[in-house]
Amino acid sequence: MKTTYVYLLSMLFLTTACLQTKSKDNEESGAGNKFQEKFRPQVHFTPQKHWMNDPNGMVYYKGEYHLFYQHYPEKSVWGPMHWGHAISTDLVHWEHMPIAIYPDSLGYIFSGSAVADHNNTSGLGTKENPPLVAFFTYHDMKAEKEGRFTEIESQAIAYSLDKGRTWTKYKGNPVVKNPGIRDFRDPKVIWHNDSKQWIMSIASGQVIKFYSSPNCLDWTYLSEFGEGRGEHGGVWECPDLFPLQVKGSNETKWVLIVNINPGGPAGGSATQYFVGDFNGKEFISAQSKTQWMDYGKDNYAGVTWSNAPESRRILIGWMNNWEYAGEKPCIEWSGAATFPRELGLVKELDTYLLTSEPVKEIEKLYGEKVEFINQDIKGIMTISDRIPFAKSPVDIRLRFDIADKTKMGFPSKYGITLKNSRGEYITVGYDNVDSFFYVDRTNAVGEVFSEKFALTHIVPFIANGNYADWRIVVDKTSLEFFAADNKVVITDLYYPTEDFDIIEIFAENGQIRLGEASITELKSIWK
Ligand code: FRU
Secondary structure (H helix, E strand, O other): OOOEEEEEOOOOOOOOEEEEOOOOOOOOOOOOOOOOOOOOOOOOOOOOOEEEEEEEEEEEEOOEEEEEEEEEOOOOOOOOOEEEEEEEOOOOOOEEEEEEEOOEOOEEEEEEEEEEOOOOOOOOOOOOOOOEEEEEEEEOHHHHHOOOHHHOEEEEEEEEOOOOOOOEEOOOOOOEOOOOOOOEEEEEEEEEOOOOEEEEEEEEOOEEEEEEEOOOOOOEEEEEEOOOOOOOOOEEEEEEEEEEEEOOOOOEEEEEEEEEEOOOOOOOOEEEEEEEEEOOOOEEOOOOOOEEOOOOOOOEEEEEOEOOHHHOOEEEEEOOOOOOOOOOOOOOEEOOEOOOEEEEEEEEOOEEEEEEEEOHHHHHHEEEEEEEEEEEEEEEEEOHHHOOOOOOOEEEEEEEEOOOOOOOOOOOEEEEEEEOOOOOEEEEEEEOOOOEEEEEOOOOEOOOOOOOOOOEEEEEOOOOOOEEEEEEEEEOOEEEEEEOOOOEEEEEEOEOOOOOOEEEEEEEEEEEEEEEEEEEEEOOOOO
16 A cells, blocks of 8 residues: 655745655565565665676567576676576566576686577577577686687677577587687677668777677678777777667667776776767767766666567666675675666757666556655755655655756755765765766765775766756665756665665755655565
């Protein structure tokens, strides 16, 4: 049963008329349930046990979203890579499956993708029962130890004839041999309808190389993209190439996602993207400025689902950063996926910008909801007193009235803070003097485990218009912040000694109106 609280406040700070209906759900505490360890995310995918990094092989097939992931099943640190596996029918609830692909004498199983080969172009299935084909990188540790650098990485195939339950490695592996490049990995394969061929994008040092194939098995080199383009502060990894229709128009552009490590805007791992055209041979982009998909520190190696229904472009990333992954305080398991995000494309003047927002299926997790209307914020207003589920994961929506942003009396900073009674907190804010969004997690961990963690991450952005709409998906140890019509995203982790259960809205040196706000409980995906 849902409870709805509606808080109406006229102009006066903290004078609240509260209309309250129905009673709180009599929810069980969760004690004795699975996945209830300290720090365990409740609305994000995590492996049952031990290490996970990149999401891999995401493909939708016969009503099921498959999620594979870089997995070391023995320990909660990186090690010999397998492909772990999970299945969902709604993108939010996941069933853990047995390990899909094991390392062998050719190497560890590094990141990659999967497709539904509907026309059985590969001949690995039949017309009646077409195969799912997975593409991964073999990483040969022996070659690496012996310094045979150009023999370390090559691309290989495994296929499934039983809806992804079991996988057979192709006998002719590898299908793309190493062309003499040390870092040559993370094949992402798509079907290019215009040229009627498969296209594989491979991260190759600091460029992306494209290959084509009629049958998933025989690959021909086409071209490369990246020299002198975007950021080059680290190695390029995990590419993705896909078309997206520009919002409000009939124009379709191609997006090339390129993960980079290190060299991100917040330090360490991050995701840049390029918008342009792909003609079946070359990717061409006129974009001159680097564009980041996320300005936080904890969204890496994100790629999108193949074959998703209704041409949706859904991305999931690894919610972590190579600067400290493995050091963070998780014992039973390590690593989580971001909340799945639907991508879109907008055009502003001559610039194409990617947008990301939590998939609408998040609504399947909705519980109770508390709404606030017309609150004038001056200083700090604690709202959690009115939110019985303030400790749970929540979906927060805030609409600030910023029409007066250049006038006297408008605050220098405003935003929201999540905290606990021990003085640990994380703040999401906007600096109206220097025009940037920020997430301050300098005091968001109990135990310091990395010098690179406790920092503030910012996004330079001039907020305009009359309203600023913010969305924040909060879990036990993460927040995902979406603003500026989903063009600004910050994903950041935190590890407080005790759960954050205090929620404050603040305005510094002035007053701002919070026109509308809602805090919606998110029910655990594991219960
Ligand atoms: C990205 C990455 C990939 C590689 C995998 C190894 O996080 O480094 O490039 O395939 O992780 O686990």
